[in-house]
Amino acid sequence: MQERHDERPSLPDVPNTAEGIADFTGDLYDRYRASDLYKPVVVAVDGPAGSGKSSVSRAAAKALGFDYQDTGAAYRAFALHAVQQNVDLDDPAAVVKTLPTFAYEIGIDPDDHYVRVDGVDVTDEIRTPRVTASVAHVAKLPEVRHYLVDLFRGIIAGTSKPGIVTEGRDITTVVAPNAQVRILLTASEEARMARRSAEITGQSAEETARQLSKRDQQDSKVVDFMTAAEGVTTLDSTNLDFDQTVQAVVELVRSIATAPVAEG
Numbered sequence: 001m002q003e004r005h006d007e008r009p010s011l012p013d014v015p016n017t018a019e020g021i022a023d024f025t026g027d028l029y030d031r032y033r034a035s036d037l038y039k040p041v042v043v044a045v046d047g048p049a050g051s052g053k054s055s056v057s058r059a060a061a062k063a064l065g066f067d068y069q070d071t072g073a074a075y076r077a078f079a080l081h082a083v084q085q086n087v088d089l090d091d092p093a094a095v096v097k098t099l100p101t102f103a104y105e106i107g108i109d110p111d112d113h114y115v116r117v118d119g120v121d122v123t124d125e126i127r128t129p130r131v132t133a134s135v136a137h138v139a140k141l142p143e144v145r146h147y148l149v150d151l152f153r154g155i156i157a158g159t160s161k162p163g164i165v166t167e168g169r170d171i172t173t174v175v176a177p178n179a180q181v182r183i184l185l186t187a188s189e190e191a192r193m194a195r196r197s198a199e200i201t202g203q204s205a206e207e208t209a210r211q212l213s214k215r216d217q218q219d220s221k222v223v224d225f226m227t228a229a230e231g232v233t234t235l236d237s238t239n240l241d242f243d244q245t246v247q248a249v250v251e252l253v254r255s256i257a258t259a260p261v262a263e264g
């Protein structure tokens with residue numbers, strides 16, 4: 001017992017904030033990682049389409065030295081996979097049957113984000129309006145959700161960084177309800193539509209707004225991402241610019257997250 005204790009980093013040397021953990025490298029960090037005290041900081045971010053979840057989470061992860069997981073990418077990639085298997089998306093049994101052949105890879109380093117299916121890079125393809133319009137068909141199926149929730153938890157558990165920011169619709173409630181930091185990122189419908197239509201070319205602002213509103217409606221039948229669950233901090237970015245929103249997330253993580261060594 002004494003021997004095991006000696007292998008642990010001495011408590012006064014271990015930083016107890018996320019900022020400190022991000023700087024916590026080298027031999028001390030290796031020893032900490034190898035010990036049974038190790039538990040990365042998990043930051044869960046939910047919110048509606050266009051609220052800034054992906055871009056803000058990625059930039060915040062980068063600032064914190066954390067990994068970043070975009071869960072919407074997996075729902076999108078799975079919808080693409082099902083379409084590529086010539087499956088009728090309105091046939092739940094046929095869609096579910098394609099889960100075992102879904103060879104999904106995601107880059108969780110915020111500086112090296114990619115999504116691959118069957119070894120093929122689909123990072124851009126999964127953002128096309130065609131895929132966006134088909135995601136709800138697969139995301140509403142409980143079997144698909146269970147399968148992907150397990151996959152997301154595995155990725156969170158496998159991070160090699162001091163923490164991981166994971167964003168989606170049900171991260172604060174289903175995927176990681178015990179995350180140290182849980183955020184609901186919101187913005188007015190008007191702001192979200194303006195941000196989305198500024199991104200999408202080749203489609204009118206009205207059409208983008210119509211699609212976004214339809215998708216919010218479909219998605220909210222499956223999970224409630226418009227109201228914060230107990231213990232979840234709401235961050236309204238309507239009147240914040242991008243950098244201010246990232247800063248707010250980073251500050252929240254630094255104020256809430258403590259290293260497990262400090263908890264124990």
Ligand SMILES: Nc1ncnc2c1ncn2[C@@H]1O[C@H](COP(=O)(O)OP(=O)(O)O)[C@@H](O)[C@H]1O
Pocket residue numbers: 047048049050051052053054055056195196199237240241242243245
């Ligand atoms: N606070 C903000 N102010 C202005 N633009 C923002 C803000 N947050 C995000 N954006 C921009 O809005 C767009 C949509 O953000 P995105 O991260 O794709 O949202 P989501 O993942 O929630 O759908 C992106 O172009 C992003 O740069």
Ligand SMILES: Nc1ccn([C@@H]2O[C@H](COP(=O)(O)OP(=O)(O)O)[C@@H](O)[C@H]2O)c(=O)n1
Pocket residue numbers: 048049050051053054071072073075076135136139167168169170171215219222
């Ligand atoms: N945790 C999640 C993440 C996404 N999704 C589904 O995947 C779709 C695409 O998610 P996304 O995060 O890429 O969408 P945007 O908010 O970026 O537009 C959503 O419209 C949901 O149908 C989900 O059901 N649960």
